[in-house]
Amino acid sequence: MIKLTIDGKQVEVEKDITILKAAKTVGIDIPTLCYFELRDMNIENRPGGCRICVVEIKGRRNLAPACSTKVENGIEVNTHNIRVLNARRTVLELILSDHPAECLTCAKNGNCELQSMAQQLGVRELPYQGEQSTYRKDTSPAIIRDIDKCIMCRRCEMMCNEVQTVGALSAINRGFMAVVAPAFEMNLEKSSCTYCGQCVSVCPTGALTEVDHSRNVINALADPAKTVVVQTAPAVRAALGEEFGLEPGTLVTGKMVAALRRLGFDYVFDTDFAADLTIMEEGSELLDRLSRYLKGDKSVKLPILTSCCPGWVNFFEHNFPEMRDIPSTAKSPQQMFGPIAKEYFGKKLGIDRKNMIVVSIMPCLAKKYECQRDEFKVNGDPDVNFSLSTRELAHLIKASNIDFNSLPEEEFDNPLGESTGASVIFGTTGGVIEAACRTAYELYTGKKLEKVDFMELRGFENIRHATIDFDGLPINIGIAHGLGNARKLLEDIKDGKSEFHAIEIMACPGGCIGGGGQPYHFGDSEILKKRAAAVYQEDAGKTIRKSHENPFIIQLYKEFLGKPLGEKSHHLLHTKYFDKSASVFVEE
Amino acid sequence: MAKIKLSERKIQELKEVCKSFNNEKGELINVLHKAQGLFGYLPAEVQEVIAKELNVSVAHVYGVVTFYSFFTMVPKGEHPISICLGTACYVRGAEKVLEEFKRILNVQVGETTSDGKFSLSCLRCVGACGLAPVVMVGEKVYGRVSPDGVKDIVAEYRS
Ligand code: SF4
Ligand code: SF4
Ligand code: SF4
């Protein structure tokens, strides 16, 4: 153990930890900007570049950055004497001298760490008025890069390269012109970006934000000729409350439904319904491949990989196109919902698909891109018209003067609002495969599954595996969240080393509860854990907890779809994948 | 960015360069150095090949290329013009000469004219201080250049 004093307090900590963390143990929060950490997920950014976190160590000539200086026996640290405060303020003023003062119109207004730092340190004027670097804005289908607002903390680079192993971003140029950008400063759209949005989740400023589609939705709601239908993803209800000051992990399903109704949506439906449908199709596909494989069919590819995460789909289309026949062909729940709403529900009511607008509320930025993909359109009309993030929904509610916290709890509309516990857990890592197991077990064995909680599939470890007993048949399951972890499992498959029958992959650390469109967590991994707990809580509270028992799913197959993997399902609920490896950077 | 198509042979040569460094990520700077020797500059395609061979992202390679001013992504012009900005040249008005070149050629330092004829760069002292300000076009040295003389120098190579 190491003993030191921080602001006069005696501190005893393990060796090898930083002054920043040591100070936290005695309740001293040293301000940081470039530093970023998600504990439990091995995510840390410690470039030591911004120097906002400087502290004085008695007897040393230079101030030391607390985020990257280790504790030592006997040192006396001061985190707030006049020298430290002045240095910290100067650092901030210098950063601000090359930063556009556009807070009023910035998408990050109110959520910006640079802004709160200026407030915390009491900056009241900008003494250094220098030249400002100017870069053009880059708008992709999901993400806007407004790089003039980049402060070079390099968190996004860490996320994209180390955590996601996508490598779309890098620090470029130097000195005053230094920013983070894709290769050759091309648009993000031309890079290998998956739109997972994790860079947006961690960017402290407005340099990276999502493309906002709220206006399109407001316009659709105002158009009397349109029937506007909304679907909400599982992870949204576990996080939306945070935007209204509620404790992380507070489930706001009923209030969310009420708010959507107040906003004027004609039908408030649930993506969870489509998640149940996904399980029907994906689970059947798993069983189909498995039984053919067991019969000795050599053409069958195992493991089967889940395909409900569009960030992950983009990743393998770019990086592992030769393996694109392994993932399930089932569309994501968002994209299953679209055609069911327009082709089944809409037709039933006699509404032409052109007069129906389907909006999705997602924890996700990749879904913004996904709903724009050509294969998800009929004669140019997208199955899902607009995808809003959890954050955008919160803005919309606030802008409409709806007092969220005093809303009553309301129920989803039927038929596309009914869902089971299995579909709710789609929102967290491990949930999709658990839901699939519940259904596949019963369909395969013909027996009733007594214990529906597969605890062995839960948790936050980067890569998890478990063997599930299908009544004598051991099924090996793999789970990865975060694309870097997914890459490891894929490399194993490529090398013929994979022992798995089925693998669940989610692009975002933690799964969708940690999605790129969720309320900002500012590096607090406890928030993610609480969201996951909320999702499991909602599951446990449902009477029906297996997708194939959802009465409206049963009805949908009877009335319309026929059977899972049938012709109609194939046409409406399955998709194909493309080799996009070459499209990256090829410019004519 | 206009995309050049590298010949198979050149790509092979480039791969050999990477191989000579064991395709080591850590050797990126050395590989880029050699590659620039081979091609005279580092077009996007060259960076893509290097990224693939060394198994790093193209964005990272580009990051390194833009960090070091030694590396360039623009081919040198047929007649590379260098202006000495060493102390002696500087005090004798080299900056005005540079401004004049920029104006006449309509390029910035580090750029090449659109017809590919001239490129413009700056040098630190070339050791001909007696002739300051000094301008070099290819191997040829021009001494005591004044802003007025710039257009004559350019004209020599324009025809
Ligand atoms: S969205 Fe994901 S893949 Fe794209 S740049 Fe950001 S972190 Fe990288
Ligand atoms: S874009 Fe944002 S996260 Fe990335 S370096 Fe700039 S400020 Fe940091
Ligand atoms: S994990 Fe969820 S939020 Fe993240 S990209 Fe995939 S679907 Fe979107």
Ligand code: FES
């Ligand atoms: S937070 Fe420590 S250097 Fe940036």
